[in-house]
Amino acid sequence: MQHSSTLYLHPTIAEYAKMLVDKMPGNLSKVYFVNSGSEANDLAMLMARVYTQNFDIITLRNGYHGMAGQTMGLTSQNTWKYPIPHNFGIHHAINADPERGYWSHDDDNITDKYANDVKNLIEQATCGNIAAFITEVGFKSLGVDQSNKFYVFQR
Numbered sequence: 001m002q003h004s005s006t007l008y009l010h011p012t013i014a015e016y017a018k019m020l021v022d023k024m025p026g027n028l029s030k031v032y033f034v035n036s037g038s039e040a041n042d043l044a045m046l047m048a049r050v051y052t053q054n055f056d057i058i059t060l061r062n063g064y065h066g067m068a069g070q071t072m073g074l075t076s077q078n079t080w081k082y083p084i085p086h087n088f089g090i091h092h093a094i095n096a097d098p099e100r101g102y103w104s105h106d107d108d109n110i111t112d113k114y115a116n117d118v119k120n121l122i123e124q125a126t127c128g129n130i131a132a133f134i135t136e137v138g139f140k141s142l143g144v145d146q147s148n149k150f151y152v153f154q155r
Contacts (some may be wrong), residue, residue, distance in 0.1 A: 038066025041134065045070055048132035055089040056126040058118060059134045062095045074134055091125045093118045 017031040034040045049055055057074070059065065065074035072080070073087040094102055096114035103110045122130060 036066070038068040038071045041065045041071045041074060042068050044134065045074075045132065052129070052131045054129040054131040056122075056130045057090050057132045057134060058093055058121060058126075058130055059090060060095045060136075061092045062097075063134075063136050065134060065136075089131075091121050093121050 013033065017033070020031050021029055032043060034043060045057060048057070059074045059076065061076045063074065063076050064080065065071050067075065067080060069086070070088075072082070072084075073090040075081070076092045094114060094117045096111075098104065098110055101114075103113050107113070118133075122128065
């Protein structure tokens with residue numbers, strides 16, 4: 001279905017939203033349908049900032065998260081950058097890629113090294129409180145990588 005206004009709302013969309021809400025835990029009861037990944041990421045940034053009352057967002061280098069105003073700041077590829085203001089409150093950590101990254105997959109401390117980069121970024125480039133950590137968990141716009149599966153669970 002193409003993006004259109006609610007003038008053309010079909011009952012199936014509302015039924016699908018109810019099915020999604022019924023599967024959500026706790027008090028989660030809202031579903032937002034958007035027309036693109038850029039719009040979804042822009043909404044995620046807004047919701048994270050409003051909910052946490054924090055501004056800074058951490059994302060990873062080499063990721064693609066859209067070309068809308070705010071999401072261009074999340075995107076970390078020079079081919080998708082233009083000479084306009086972006087990146088307000090967005091900080092890029094090293095992408096945890098054991099095959100092509102800074103540290104090799106045969107390094108026993110690879111997970112700690114990548115997690116420490118994020119920790120150092122939070123400590124040195126932010127006020128210490130972040131609104132969100134936005135990443136592509138498996139598939140990257142530059143190809144599939146094999147990020148260390150425990151990396152995102154480090155604190």
